[in-house]
Amino acid sequence: MAFDFKLQCPFCFFLFFLLLLYTTTAQSYSNISLGLSFVAQDDNLVWRASRSGDFAVGFRKMEMDGFLLSIWFDKIPEKTVVWSANRNDPVEKGSIVELTTGGNLVVKDQKGRQIWSSISADTGVSYAALLDTGNLVLASQDNTILWQSFENPTDTLLPTQTMKLDTQVIAHYTETNYSSGRYKFMLQRDGNLLLYTTNFPFNDAVAAYWSTQFKAEVAAIGRSNHKNLVHLLGYCNEGQNRLLVYEYMRNGSLAKFLFKISRPNLYERTRIALGIAEGLCYLHEQCSSRIIHCDIKPENILLDDTFSPRISDFGLSKLLKNDQSRTTTAIRGTKGYVAPEWFKNMAITIKVDVYSFGILLLEVICCRKNFEQDVEEEEEMILADWVYDCYKSGTLHCLVEKDEEAMKDMKKVKKFVMIAIWCIQEDPSLRPMMKKVIQMMEGAVEVPVPPDPNSIFSSI
Template identity: 30%
Template sequence: MRFLSCSMIYLFLVLQLQTLLVSSENIINGSIPVGESLTASESQQFSSSWRSPSGDFAFGFRKIQPNHGFTLSIWFDKIPDKTIVWHAQAVNTTTGLVPEGSKVTLTPDRGLVITDPRGQQHWISSLPPGSGSVSRGLITDAGNFRLLSKDSGEDLWLSFDHPTDTLLPTQSIEIGSNLSSRLTETSFKKGRFRLHLGDDGDLKLLVLNSKSLAETDVYFSYYESGTTEPNPGTRLVFNQSGYMYVLRSDNATRFGIKENVPTYIAAPFYISTGSEEALGNVACGFNSICILGDDQRPKCQCPEKFSLMDPSDEYGDCKPDFEMQTCGPENNKTENVHVNVYELMRVDRTNWPYGDYQRYKNYDEDTCRNACLSDCFCAAVVYGNDRVCWLKRFPLSFGQRAPNGNHDDRRDSYTLIKVLKGVVDVPVTRYRGRNSGWVFTYRELVVATGDFMDELGRGGFGIVYKGFITISGGDEVAVAVKKLDRVAQENEKEFKNEVRVIGQIHHKNLVRLIGFSNEGHSRLIVYEFIPHGTLADFLFRRPRPSWEDRKRIAVGIARGILYLHEDCKEQIIHCDIKPQNILLDASYNPRISDFGLAKLLMMNQTHTLTNIRGTKGYVAPEWFRNSPITSKVDVYSYGVMLLEIVCCKKAVDLDESVILIDWAYDCFRDRRLEDLIEDDLEAIEDMEMVERYVKIGIWCIQEESGLRPNMRNITQMLEGVTQVRDPPNPCPYSVLSCDEYLSCGPV
């Protein structure tokens, strides 16, 4: 006899290859009269049972060690370990088991009923309403327990219709049904794995994706058969020959499961036909590492400084033996703050394939380490030969350790797990004033932002968090704290100087800098908090914002860029003008953010011909050529954004297959400007100004930078002081098309 076993995770798919024929004599011999009962007894658990005619299967109570409880079960009775293939789930106990002395009785009106020695009911076979009385029970040589109707002799209830963790030959799963693994070998509660045939006919191998099994079940799939429309699956069949397939709706087409399960998926079961062939190794719990043993079975191991949540469950979750880092607010009312200091512990040849929330390319190991240590969400990073840094949240899903000598690039990686190094007391100091901005300690900004908990947005230079600082008089003011992630660590003096220069710049259309911090590896800049979000959020919504507001915002942005280019002591080229970097204040006036950061990021360069800055769709052509970078790159970006302001459409809209600069010029050339604004009635009534703004935008995006106006000319044209001539084709003779500019490089 051979069978499919998944005892490692308690999901069994049992294959009995010998022919099991059911004859009329066997049915008579295997029947159980109404009124018969069995009692749970450790001394009589195998002798006190109802057996199938051939004796292959038995029905009765089984003692589950090391618990002091029993489960009503069907098991293979002729093999030494007497493998359980079905069990009744007791509903009034924590383990799903019942005490010794419990009884199962075959009743005419309720079928099988389990009661404990005090008479409390723990389980009942659910009969269809109005189905009539039970005449007898029957345990068949296929391992199916049947309850037969007294009137018609038809089945009122079948154990095959209520599978638990096992499929037997000739058994099938209908749409909406599933198998669930046991929680542990000695606990018959539902575990984390499920095999489910959905309402759409798709068979899925699922794993529970919740922090504890007490939570609402949330599953994600390791494997999907893809048996959906137009010919969906209707039934999962495990036939007598051991072949498993999904029967499709035409009742003729079959989708074979065994040969179609990819070997690379983490399928949580084992196929056994004498020697065991592993399909996957996800038997382990959260924060645990799965290792394939010499016997090709998965073994689970907690990382150093972690231990099993339940010491009796070697396949369960691992918990940290220390206080995990959190992103909650700190108590800053005392003179000293207890600060947990974390370090990264290396675990070789190990990967956590799920739970990524951030990925960084072309990072060295030190930069990858710092990215995790400075991020309160990060529980671990995975780093490999491809120089990709994967940040993982807590809890870690499950780890997979490659065998020794495995040099597969996908698995020749290691994990750095964040663990507690120690606790130090840090004095809470107030920030010190400077004429050009405040200097903060890193700890003060941790307190101000609640450990960087409230994220406002992300950009090319870093992540922005909301915080609160106390000013003179004790009042709190809101601030935005940007954590920079690409500033060279060794340039501390240059960083201070440049930030102080930015701190001296004041204009009503620029976001005001409040201060900065440059302790250790951290580089942070503190800005005033701007309440109404980004221009992108404002512009690309429906219904469109008013035409008057859009015109006012376009002029305000132009004035802010003009100030950076011409009115500052030292010219500042922004290099990343886009709607996401334009904020709207309480009166919806535009405020340019991130100005000066491009210079900080390029301060090591001797010239400005390399290292493309900016965002795809807004990048000037000279970035891709051996051409000097001047303030005209900001003019180009502004032109793209001006067209977005007119049309309320994104520069690159993949959903609508629109490249805005091409479309805008085509509409201008063909005198179809109304297509750009569609049903915007307010703009339609001001077509003269719409045309003016479109022409200005096209002048700004000229491929030849010398043809672009400067920001002073642009401001005058927007305000009507200067006439606007018809612009030429912005890309008349480019080697690269305008479309190609939008797709060049990782900008």
């Protein structure tokens, strides 16, 4: 191809160079021509890779020696599968995938029987390609996409992938078995995005999972009765309309009370902290269905007419069965208050609330947020780190130097700092139960010397 043009200036040449560069990088895939096929073999799994090399398509060997036509992340050791064609019908070694001369992408078993097909009629498909986004497409000669894996998801949604109405994503059965599992994620025609349980091993939806959870949470919260929990007055659960109605708290949230210019006095602050601890102790140890709140922070603590604290907002709470002490769930909570185990694929226990309470207790003591960028010294930005440094160096007065009352009672400040440090230990087993926290706050038991919050070699 020849170009007949004149460039009037170097800048124009630069723009043209960028255009060529863009045109080149935009074609970020390797075509699969009509008539090409690929055989499922143990030692030859990749049919095509995306231009970037991030994704590959081909046969992946699964449990019981079955093969799936799949797309997977190819640059990571796990080779995580993000899409599969025949997830419920694995084929044996020697089966093939073929882009037929008629433009169909088909999977056939060893006997030539068609197991899966992308489209059923000749639609003008000219080639197939795996894009850098992980999208497998069938396209016409003028590059119009006629079919794509992004519109036929299995159990994963990738960046830039969108869900259309009536689209569903079904979880795989186990970590190594990619057949349809127990949960279905669906974008309904009314625009609602719902998670359903399925009538396993069939794919038909049984009940909206979130609706079931909502009812369970309402029942548990409705049965709870403690002076430091907000009281549930009523609720609405009509179709997709769900609403909890709590009693009105005239004095707003603890955050509004705590982070204002004039500091509330130390006595009021520690009284409020003790009330929060008692409310959490009730949820963890005394409630008929034990509850992990999962989002303890000043914004979720409301103050009544006498400035007594009430724990609120149970929207992220996790209910435990009577015989259950730990659970697994996706990460919940608010940045800055989230316990380390959420990020480590560890079982979740009531100790995640203890960690959040420890961070909140530090905020109560110091009347400042757990992270502040606008500080005089860089080491003061992360409150937990600064507090421990001050504790170790014997300079706790730096935390409350603008608080005259606290400066006169540094013994109390030190005790509450030590309790908070125990609560934010990285190892959950080192954090005390909330009952023990209350005993330490009330002075019923001595507060042991806390270790470095990141240490795992001490116990209480």
